[in-house]
Amino acid sequence: MSHHASLSIDEHRALVEASCPMLDPVELPLEECIGAVAAADVRALVPVPAFTNSAMDGFALRAADLKAEGPTILPVTGDIPAGDTRENHLEPGTAWRIMTGAPVPEGADTVVKVEWTDHEAGVSCPPKQVQILTAPTPGANVRFTGEGVDCGDIVIPAGTPLSAGTIAAAASVGVDRLLVHPRPRVLVIATGAELVAPGQPLGPGRIHDSNGLMMAALASEAGAHVVGTFLCGDDPEEFTRLMDCAPEADLVITAGGVSQGAFEVVRRALADRGRFHHVAQQPGGPQGVGLLPVGASKKPTLVLCLPGNPVSVFVSFHVYVAGLIARLAGRVSDAPGATALRTLPGIAAKGWRSPAGKTQFVPVRPAVRASAQPSEAPVPAAGEPLRAGETLCAGETLRADGDAHRCGGELILVEPVHILGSGSHLTASLAVAEFLAVIGPEHESVAAGDTFELIPILGRNSLH
Numbered sequence: 354m355s356h357h358a359s360l361s362i363d364e365h366r367a368l369v370e371a372s373c374p375m376l377d378p379v380e381l382p383l384e385e386c387i388g389a390v391a392a393a394d395v396r397a398l399v400p401v402p403a404f405t406n407s408a409m410d411g412f413a414l415r416a417a418d419l420k421a422e423g424p425t426i427l428p429v430t431g432d433i434p435a436g437d438t439r440e441n442h443l444e445p446g447t448a449w450r451i452m453t454g455a456p457v458p459e460g461a462d463t464v465v466k467v468e469w470t471d472h473e474a475g476v477s478c479p480p481k482q483v484q485i486l487t488a489p490t491p492g493a494n495v496r497f498t499g500e501g502v503d504c505g506d507i508v509i510p511a512g513t514p515l516s517a518g519t520i521a522a523a524a525s526v527g528v529d530r531l532l533v534h535p536r537p538r539v540l541v542i543a544t545g546a547e548l549v550a551p552g553q554p555l556g557p558g559r560i561h562d563s564n565g566l567m568m569a570a571l572a573s574e575a576g577a578h579v580v581g582t583f584l585c586g587d588d589p590e591e592f593t594r595l596m597d598c599a600p601e602a603d604l605v606i607t608a609g610g611v612s613q614g615a616f617e618v619v620r621r622a623l624a625d626r627g628r629f630h631h632v633a634q635q636p637g638g639p640q641g642v643g644l645l646p647v648g649a650s651k652k653p654t655l656v657l658c659l660p661g662n663p664v665s666v667f668v669s670f671h672v673y674v675a676g677l678i679a680r681l682a683g684r685v686s687d688a689p690g691a692t693a694l695r696t697l698p699g700i701a702a703k704g705w706r707s708p709a710g711k712t713q714f715v716p717v718r719p720a721v722r723a724s725a726q727p728s729e730a731p732v733p734a735a736g737e738p739l740r741a742g743e744t745l746c747a748g749e750t751l752r753a754d755g756d757a758h759r760c761g762g763e764l765i766l767v768e769p770v771h772i773l774g775s776g777s778h779l780t781a782s783l784a785v786a787e788f789l790a791v792i793g794p795e796h797e798s799v800a801a802g803d804t805f806e807l808i809p810i811l812g813r814n815s816l817h
């Protein structure tokens with residue numbers, strides 16, 4: 354077991370990133386690709402449309418056969434339904450009744466929709482002749498071969514997250530398997546002899562496990578496939594047995610058992626295969642990184658060891674784990690520091706204290722601007738300096754309901770979710786948090802009007 358002095362957030366992130374390369378790409382059938390990321394450009398195997406077809410239910414004809422003025426009557430040869438495999442031909446001066454998606458007969462260049470004719474829509478038999486009441490523009494309602502996508506066109510660039518639309522696009526160009534960065538498989542372990550499953554009665558000294566559910570949910574939100582969520586007591590041998598029997602994973606996330614107590618199960622189970630230290634942040638100070646054999650194959654697997662206090666778990670997950678899952682999944686580059694989540698600019702509605710020398714992460718929510726209603730006070734323009742009585746927020750714009758959200762398109766007015774600042778045991782306060790405010794180590798306090806960065810909380814988004 355090794356013990357190290359305090360690390361900066363960037364130093365700990367570098368350790369985490371160095372321990373975990375992007376997963377090797379695998380080929381998967383389309384239906385298993387949702388949530389994965391394209392590892393190579395996907396090119397069309399067939400053009401779209403694959404053949405020239407009708408965009409409307411109506412009549413295929415030659416534009417040149419229509420009179421310049423007034424209706425035209427044309428004899429109708431027959432029906433062309435969608436899926437028709439015949440090689441139909443249009444004689445000059447005639448029409449075919451045609452359905453949406455059906456191949457346009459050779460010789461026809463235009464389709465007039467049924468509503469523009471004297472023929473009633475939905476009649477099962479084609480008429481002997483049709484009167485075209487309104488002449489369409491030449492070429493109307495014809496979808497030409499390859500007008501959308503040509504053979505060999507890139508339909509999905511490498512790096513694209515695969516969702517319903519992308520999968521449909523691949524299917525439409527004849528592709529049925531994709532080379533993808535798979536969703537990382539994540540194993541979640543909450544530790545502590547005091548843990549009781551949610552809903553079970555609490556005995557003396559017991560608490561309900563919230564970290565297990567929380568980590569599994571956050572991992573899913575971050576794009577992982579959670580292969581198991583387990584509770585483990587304080588015995589290191591139990592932890593080791595659990596890892597032996599666990600399903601294969603690409604990443605293990607544990608909570609608890611990493612600080613200075615006498616029964617730190619994760620620290621003891623990892624021993625010299627782990628590195629534990631304090632990071633200059635609050636909450637989430639105690640952190641660990643290790644490598645352990647997992648599952649039947651005993652594949653050495655990265656174990657990220659988060660501290661047990663639930664708000665510390667929540668913060669640590671956003672600061673280190675979410676971006677790592679994105680990187681394993683091929684969604685962010687392997688450049689140093691690229692696993693840090695993107696932030697938005699925020700501004701404080703009220704002040705609070707912050708520990709000197711540590712980066713503070715404070716769960717916050719959008720604040721309602723108490724001092725002004727839109728009817729009472731003029732809305733300050735973006736960037737305009739503060740005026741008397743406007744102490745809360747510079748450059749904000751108010752929505753009609755008085756909520757200050759994206760101030761001046763730049764800043765989000767926020768307040769802590771509870772008065773204890775970042776109290777790391779106050780799990781229930783997370784229910785209303787939408788961002789983590791990031792207060793640098795140089796600050797000992799935050800005052801109303803101070804600006805800082807906000808990490809948007811996974812799965813929550815107050816910006817409409």
Ligand SMILES: Nc1nc2c(c(=O)[nH]1)N[C@H]1C(S)=C(S)[C@@H](COP(=O)(O)OP(=O)(O)OC[C@H]3O[C@@H](n4cnc5c(N)ncnc54)[C@H](O)[C@@H]3O)O[C@H]1N2
Pocket residue numbers: 543544545547548560561562563564565608609610611612613614617636637638639659660661662663665777778
């Ligand atoms: N002497 C020291 N003590 C502590 C230090 C320190 O530096 N020196 N750091 C404190 C900080 S900061 C944190 S954070 C915690 C981290 O400790 P552990 O990772 O060992 O976590 P535990 O002791 O197992 O649990 C901490 C706390 O969280 C509750 N908990 C744990 N698991 C769950 C769960 N699955 N669901 C809900 N709540 C959970 C647990 O009951 C404890 O109250 O150490 C401080 N101590």
Ligand code: MOO
Pocket residue numbers: 634635636637638639660662665777
């Ligand atoms: O760092 Mo602990 O994570 O403050 O609660």
